[in-house]
Amino acid sequence: MNFKIIFKLIGFLLMLTGLFMTAGIPFSFYYRSDDIPALLISALITSATGFILWLLTRKTENNEFGKREGFLIVTFGWLVMALFGALPFMIYGTITNYTDAFFETMSGFTTTGATIIQNIEVIPAGLLFWRSLTQWLGGMGIIVLSLAILPILGIGGMQLFAAEVPGITKDKIHPRVRETAKRLWGIYILLTFSEIILLLIGGMNLFDAINHSFTTMATGGFSTKNASTGYFSSPFIQYVFIIFMLFAGMNFTLHYQMFHGKFSFIKKNTEFKSYILFIAIVTLIVTVVHLPHIDFHLEEAFRQTLFHVTSLVTTTGYVSSDYENWAPFSRMFFFTLLFIGGCAGSTGGGIKFARHYLLTKNGLLELKRLLHPRAVIPVRFNGKAVGMDIISNVQAFFIFYIGIAVFGSILLSIFGLDFISAAGAVATCLGNVGPGIGTVGPVNNFAHLPDIAKWILSFFMLMGRLELFTVLLILTPAFWKS
Amino acid sequence: MRIIIAGVGDVGYHLAKELSYESHDITAIDINQQRLAHTDSMTDILSINGSATSLSILKQANADKADLFIAVTSSEEMNIASSILAKKMGAKKTIARISNEEYLSNEVKINFKEIGIDFMIYPEALVVQETVNLIKRTAATDLLEFEGGKLSVMGIRLDKNAPIIHKTLNEVAKEYPNIDFRIVAIYRNFRTIIPMGKDKFLPNDQVFVITKPEGIETILKLAGKENINFNNIMILGGSKIGRGVAKLLPEEMTVKLIESDEDKTFSLADELPRTLVIHGDGRDIDLLAQEGIIDVDAFVAVTEDAETNIISCLMAKHLGVKKAIALVDKTDYVPLTQTIGLDSLINKKLNAATNILQFIRRGEVLAQTSLEGIDAQLFEYEAHPNSSVLKKKVKDLDFPKEAIIGGIVRGEESFIVVGDSQILPNDKVVIFSLPAGIKKLEKLFKS
Numbered sequence: 001m002n003f004k005i006i007f008k009l010i011g012f013l014l015m016l017t018g019l020f021m022t023a024g025i026p027f028s029f030y031y032r033s034d035d036i037p038a039l040l041i042s043a044l045i046t047s048a049t050g051f052i053l054w055l056l057t058r059k060t061e062n063n064e065f066g067k068r069e070g071f072l073i074v075t076f077g078w079l080v081m082a083l084f085g086a087l088p089f090m091i092y093g094t095i096t097n098y099t100d101a102f103f104e105t106m107s108g109f110t111t112t113g114a115t116i117i118q119n120i121e122v123i124p125a126g127l128l129f130w131r132s133l134t135q136w137l138g139g140m141g142i143i144v145l146s147l148a149i150l151p152i153l154g155i156g157g158m159q160l161f162a163a164e165v166p167g168i169t170k171d172k173i174h175p176r177v178r179e180t181a182k183r184l185w186g187i188y189i190l191l192t193f194s195e196i197i198l199l200l201i202g203g204m205n206l207f208d209a210i211n212h213s214f215t216t217m218a219t220g221g222f223s224t225k226n227a228s229t230g231y232f233s234s235p236f237i238q239y240v241f242i243i244f245m246l247f248a249g250m251n252f253t254l255h256y257q258m259f260h261g262k263f264s265f266i267k268k269n270t271e272f273k274s275y276i277l278f279i280a281i282v283t284l285i286v287t288v289v290h291l292p293h294i295d296f297h298l299e300e301a302f303r304q305t306l307f308h309v310t311s312l313v314t315t316t317g318y319v320s321s322d323y324e325n326w327a328p329f330s331r332m333f334f335f336t337l338l339f340i341g342g343c344a345g346s347t348g349g350g351i352k353f354a355r356h357y358l359l360t361k362n363g364l365l366e367l368k369r370l371l372h373p374r375a376v377i378p379v380r381f382n383g384k385a386v387g388m389d390i391i392s393n394v395q396a397f398f399i400f401y402i403g404i405a406v407f408g409s410i411l412l413s414i415f416g417l418d419f420i421s422a423a424g425a426v427a428t429c430l431g432n433v434g435p436g437i438g439t440v441g442p443v444n445n446f447a448h449l450p451d452i453a454k455w456i457l458s459f460f461m462l463m464g465r466l467e468l469f470t471v472l473l474i475l476t477p478a479f480w481k482s
Numbered sequence: 483m484r485i486i487i488a489g490v491g492d493v494g495y496h497l498a499k500e501l502s503y504e505s506h507d508i509t510a511i512d513i514n515q516q517r518l519a520h521t522d523s524m525t526d527i528l529s530i531n532g533s534a535t536s537l538s539i540l541k542q543a544n545a546d547k548a549d550l551f552i553a554v555t556s557s558e559e560m561n562i563a564s565s566i567l568a569k570k571m572g573a574k575k576t577i578a579r580i581s582n583e584e585y586l587s588n589e590v591k592i593n594f595k596e597i598g599i600d601f602m603i604y605p606e607a608l609v610v611q612e613t614v615n616l617i618k619r620t621a622a623t624d625l626l627e628f629e630g631g632k633l634s635v636m637g638i639r640l641d642k643n644a645p646i647i648h649k650t651l652n653e654v655a656k657e658y659p660n661i662d663f664r665i666v667a668i669y670r671n672f673r674t675i676i677p678m679g680k681d682k683f684l685p686n687d688q689v690f691v692i693t694k695p696e697g698i699e700t701i702l703k704l705a706g707k708e709n710i711n712f713n714n715i716m717i718l719g720g721s722k723i724g725r726g727v728a729k730l731l732p733e734e735m736t737v738k739l740i741e742s743d744e745d746k747t748f749s750l751a752d753e754l755p756r757t758l759v760i761h762g763d764g765r766d767i768d769l770l771a772q773e774g775i776i777d778v779d780a781f782v783a784v785t786e787d788a789e790t791n792i793i794s795c796l797m798a799k800h801l802g803v804k805k806a807i808a809l810v811d812k813t814d815y816v817p818l819t820q821t822i823g824l825d826s827l828i829n830k831k832l833n834a835a836t837n838i839l840q841f842i843r844r845g846e847v848l849a850q851t852s853l854e855g856i857d858a859q860l861f862e863y864e865a866h867p868n869s870s871v872l873k874k875k876v877k878d879l880d881f882p883k884e885a886i887i888g889g890i891v892r893g894e895e896s897f898i899v900v901g902d903s904q905i906l907p908n909d910k911v912v913i914f915s916l917p918a919g920i921k922k923l924e925k926l927f928k929s
Contacts, residue, residue, distance in 0.1 A: 372772075373772070374762045375773075376747040377758070377759075385748065385752030
């Protein structure tokens with residue numbers, strides 16, 4: 001194991017994180033808030049730590065690293081970023097408990113959007129901006145960003161990319177990983193920028209527009225308002241949110257194709273089709289259920305339903321209504337949605353459509369295989385047959401995912417959560433969604449949980465964001481044997 | 483014509499035989515001395531032992547003075563390379579046999595003429611088309627279409643209870659005066675007969691009929707056959723031919739493909755979404771039973787191995803399959819398979835050879851096809867305005883007795899030829915001929 005290169009790269013990441021902490025200072029000036037010292041001090045501590053790490057390891061000649069180093073850099077990079085990212089909240093004093101600050105930051109970086117802050121509107125602008133920025137950076141991935149802007153990584157770049165943007169199949173849009181990273185971030189920035197413009201047109205002020213665009217495109221879900229997006233009652237703004245949540249939940253390779261005028265994926269891409277179809281069908285059903293709840297205003301019922309279904313399926317986690325109480329069974333309905341997830345290669349979390357599709361299709365084909373034991377009947381995905389190695393990988397992922405969710409729920413019950421809240425909290429954190437059910441439901445937050453529960457959930461968020469394998473691998477003894 | 487044939491495998495051998503018969507000057511190049519000696523002893527050619535890509539060998543074969551260079555070795559690369567070399571040395575025309583469909587498709591356009599290959603043949607594609615036609619036209623043993631189906635030549639085996647058994651040609655003609663078909667050949671006891679009016683039909687005769695599309699139903703009735711629609715097809719072997727057939731069969735047919743190579747099955751399943759790909763040995767009766775051979779209408783065996791194909795087709799017939807089609811590339815087996823009860827057989831190499839002959843005769847001959855198992859050819863000639871066929875009515879022509887005129891396509895119309903028919907300029911004439919008749923035919927149609 002080449003530890004020097006690991007520390008060197010984590011040092012770089014910390015310097016970068018420190019730099020980003022200062023990004024909200026213009027807003028602090030504009031709104032005359034008193035958080036500038038807190039931001040500056042945090043930035044200094046973070047960058048200085050990073051600089052020292054880099055200084056100690058800079059002389060290393062050996063710049064090569066393999067899969068193991070890649071997994072370690074990504075996992076510990078994210079961990080350290082969250083540890084230091086919590087500093088502004090602590091130093092300013094808006095959050096007094098470090099556990100809470102860490103939970104909030106991890107929830108930010110992993111684009112979960114679960115929060116422990118009760119009154120968000122008293123938090124100064126610079127700090128709010130940092131909170132939204134953690135999500136935006138975490139959405140496309142800060143390591144992907146480093147790959148795009150730092151010329152330091154050679155061959156190892158691909159290992160890092162694979163560890164931070166796990167997925168089922170690798171679709172690089174350029175032969176070189178650095179160019180791929182640049183293009184992904186380019187699309188990401190362009191979409192974010194478009195959303196800002198549209199939200200401004202919808203009447204939002206610039207600060208809110210930027211913050212919300214950051215958290216929509218990252219499928220994060222943090223808001224600057226206590227009532228979350230419910231604060232913005234304009235249908236136009238809600239539709240803008242819906243559309244950009246849908247964009248964020250799509251595979252970014254598809255955006256790349258769209259920018260090049262290729263729209264054939266609408267017909268050909270299996271995952272995209274199942275994504276749109278699923279949201280449409282669920283919205284249709286829930287709209288009918290929701291109608292009596294709001295005195296049969298059809299458009300409003302449709303909009304609210306579509307908004308929440310999209311928000312949960314893409315793992316954004318925006319909330320504008322207490323959907324748990326729309327109908328007696330809507331809690332179960334929305335709980336199930338926590339396990340769906342966006343498309344592979346999107347900024348969304350969760351199990352993801354590609355995996356659901358492969359598993360379901362493989363399950364159905366297994367029935368056919370029983371009839372024809374000697375036949376070779378592969379699952380077809382995007383018109384291509386999928387090998388058994390991939391199916392087996394997806395099955396393993398699914399088993400781990402469900403196993404961790406069950407195990408986590410039991411663990412949280414032991415620490416005093418009721419059944420529904422425990423299951424909801426784990427599902428929403430592992431899936432990087434945000435709101436759960438029960439006492440961590442759409443109108444509640446995570447502040448009341450015991451500290452230990454918050455650490456466990458923070459760990460689940462990280463596992464969910466890095467799609468289990470990256471983190472789980474490090475926990476196996478085999479990983480440490482050379 | 484000076485012709486060089488590189489590679490005297492089955493295709494090359496067949497070509498050498500046909501072409502030397504027509505008194506062309508043929509030089510054969512092959513790296514295998516034994517094969518070469520065999521060809522040399524059976525035909526009138528000059529043989530050179532060596533590699534077709536060797537410049538000194540090509541020079542020795544006088545490639546610079548050749549009118550035609552035909553590369554039909556088993557290696558595609560060698561065929562392409564030697565064609566290019568021969569062309570650059572001065573050969574007038576080159577033909578290369580390929581084994582890659584892509585070269586003929588229009589997806590990526592490469593001008594092969596420019597680099598020195600005038601004509602490429604891909605025998606697999608020809609065989610695929612023929613097989614699919616046979617499956618669609620279920621009662622026929624052979625089916626060849628001319629001018630987009632305006633005329634077709636069908637081969638049918640006569641059942642014992644067919645209405646025309648033991649009748650003479652004249653009697654049948656009297657009984658059905660208004661039907662649009664003509665019997666061009668009968669294959670009986672390993673011999674091809676050009677039938678005269680007094681010839682009788684016997685059970686188990688294989689009869690070749692030229693017909694307009696409207697006549698097909700009547701012919702089937704006369705032969706005691708019905709054209710049933712096949713829905714259930716089983717293909718043995720995932721070679722290029724197996725793949726091609728599975729791809730080309732209509733969507734409503736249920737197609738199962740058996741392949742014994744496990745790695746290949748996955749790529750087959752990938753390529754053929756509508757086909758059920760099964761891993762196993764086609765000679766395994768349990769497997770066939772498991773996959774419902776009882777319900778299969780047509781069984782197509784197209785593995786690389788002729789013996790496997792024949793055996794598995796016989797087995798399929800034994801299990802009640804209505805039609806079994808075997809790919810038999812060993813020319814020696816061709817006459818044999820007819821007698822042991824196979825419905826149709828296809829021969830990739832003969833197909834390729836015929837395709838090349840057609841290219842050579844291009845000009846007067848529009849199309850040429852061989853019928854498997856029988857020693858005869860079907861030609862489609864275009865009648866030149868000043869050729870001698872136009873001068874008299876068909877019955878008065880000095881026509882070779884080894885050949886028979888089947889039909890004429892005139893513009894959009896088609897006719898079945900009778901004694902009083904008159905061939906007009908630019909008619910396309912379909913003729914069935916034994917090898918001995920070819921020379922005379924060429925004279926008749928020459929301008």
